[in-house]
Amino acid sequence: MLRIKGGRVYDPEAGIDGQVRDICIRDGKIVESVEGAAELDASGMIVFPGGVDVHTHVAGGSINFARAMSPEDHRRAQAFIRTQVTRSGLGGYAPTTFATGYLYAAMGWTTVNEAAVPVLSARHTHEELHDIPVLDKSLLVLMANNEIFIDLIEAGEYERARDVVAWYIWAAKAYGIKAVNPGGVAAWKWGHDAKALSAPVPGYNKVTPGDIIQTLARIADELRLPHPIHLHCNNLGAPGNVATTLETMQRLEGHRAHLAHLQYHAYGGDGWDSMCSAATQVAEYFNANPHMTTDAGAVLFGDTVTITADGPWQHLLYKLTGRKWGNLDVENETGCGIVPYTYKPSNLVNAVQWAVGLELLLLIDDPWRVFLTTDHPNGACFWRYPEILQLLMSAPFRQACMEKLPAKIKQRIVLPELDREYTLLEIATITSAGPARALGLPHKGGLAVGKDADIVIYNPQDDIAHMFGHPRYVLKGGQIVVDDGEIRSTPAGREIICQPQFSPDIEQFLRPKFEDCYTMSFENYPVEMERVAEPLIHPCPSPTDT
């Protein structure tokens, strides 16, 4: 039992905007009142709900591939020395599992969504998630290039496709559906890509990326998954891709959807030389159409490693940079590409990317629909989030940063014209309340009675980045995990899993397909429940038909 006394509370969902309130905690939950509880004096401090990351890459085959490829970064990374409380590890752009938990927690983030997992290696991802302490976790499975699924769309067998998707989600013990470059990764298996939404995917007669997107969006809705289709659009990173993004958003009308790392999908121009921001167009459409949420996928200058299921894009990035290239195509399901990358302020393309991430966050009016991410580690590492918060809260700081960019940048971006500054309540929305609502986690993202007691408490400071990077206290499930920059305890987080309903007959359909295209036996494929640490199962109601 604990009473957090006298803090200035920011709870966007409850509409509390800096009023002084006490928060009472019992058994890991926020309650109305507690008698005789210990008190935590938060007078003068700022009280936020714990951060929720809607899109990050922290566990599984792809980040572990990136770790293997980054010994030179590990060597200079922050070292976590073992103590009686913490295990050892390394930070850097591909942090190790224990360090991932400590770094997120030390910044006040308590829930993360691992956004891209092949079902074939989901068992591995769960093992890694088990080794990430403190945080609650969920994962999304990659479905948009699954050949069994695409074949069903090609054959017009919608009902069966829905059952197959539900089966896969449960087999992976996942939380929802991720779609990456729909059709493009399947085409990459032969070295091709899928760039147009309405042209058949290479290797298929009829089915187009647009069909895959619409089908998956409908399936996520009908299976009544708490989180809608989580989409990485086609043509990521390409100049002029705004056309594809707008067309994708139009095709999603009538469905719920979450568009991942929108920054990478909001470019104008027709080549690297003419690439410019198209954030205004994207934000205008987005503001007018409330069926979608998005996350920024913002970029910060510096070294990082790019990780995505978008294999063809990574091959292009390898050719552009001449740096290391990792590629892992996964049978029947997806791919994965890894290229280390340095975003430079002197590089006009990188400068545009930096501006676009911020522009989207500033131009999209509703903080409940755009969330803070860097698509970790793609745009920057998650532990640099406080730097972005400073850019959002201070227009003069943004202007000062822009002065370091090449003069030519001015004609290519709109950021210099934007003087919006985020309020603390808006920051609490884009870092916690908004992503929790988009993920369908009613027990997260707020400080009302009944919520999980995941709480972060800041000492107000003029240096915004420093304040957000160094909370005074962080509580997870009511337990103090960070006290003045020090990890004090490391409770195991929970894994949040979704159980959608499907016809049991689907296994008879899948079994022979499996024998054809997989190299693992059907019985060994689904992740056993006992392999998931601390599961929290969300049962979905019966599917609806639209």
Place this chain on the structure above:
Amino acid sequence: MGGKVTCTLGEVKNRADFIVYWGGNPAECHPRHFTKYTIMQKSRFLPRGRKDRTMVLVDIRETKSVKAADIFLQIRPGKDFELITILRALIKDQPVSDAAIEQTGLQRDAVEDFVRRMKAARFGVIFFGMGLSMTRGKHMNSAALLTLAAEMNAVTKFVAMPMRGHGNVTGADVIMRWQTGYPFGISYNRGYPRYNPGEFSTVDVLVRGDTDCAFIIGADPGATMPRPAIEHLRRIPTIVLDPHVTHTSRLARVHITTAPAGIAAPGTAYRMDEIPLPLRPAIDSPYPTDHQVVQRIHQAILAKPDWRARTAQQERQLDATN
């Protein structure tokens, strides 16, 4: 150079019409590889199976795998790096002298035919074994071969994969990476992981005599390591966990017999393509599993006074009580 362009074995089964084994002898070392994953399988894209696939074997001598190959390229020992470099030049249409080609032990016709076939493939794969990665040039050979595969993607789809074996060595590699960032050769001496193969690899630590205790699970360094390493193992308390009595057990102070994983103990094994497979025991064993033994040792260590660094908060509490 750097990185790895690869895939899971099912991709090879489904798509690879051009399969190269380089410096390996799968017929004897990975006997199920041909039938389960590579040349013998039929798939929707390769419906005639073996007839739709071409297999090339590159090695320094005739092994039992030659019989399975369509083309055998016998190269001079220690010339792998040279041949890979020549191939990288030829796929980019750069000139290569006859003399350079001949020193690999091959004729120009054979090399150019190889290049033509690589380029004509729809999906090519190169599996490489210890004949490449553990001979002259070592990791430089592997890096060159991985680069060749990466560069081939400018022409057609191409991947490469090491032929790993020795039980669940891939699993150890995968877990060390997520916990420490590094696959092997790790030192925790400073309280956080550091990596330096050649300095912190097991064999180096043992040869230098840097360690005063050895805890060995499911490996038999006593059979394979150089004499100074083995002699050091004999000098220090060496503890072995193994289902069998091994060479290492014979020189160890303690041998604990454990249940064999996958036969009498459950768990996870990572395949050479890093896909995790669940292990289901088929029989019971009177012996404990490795996991159980390690846990009991861990519990016993926890019961001793904690010698690890205290946190600042603990220091404050100590100060307050003193």
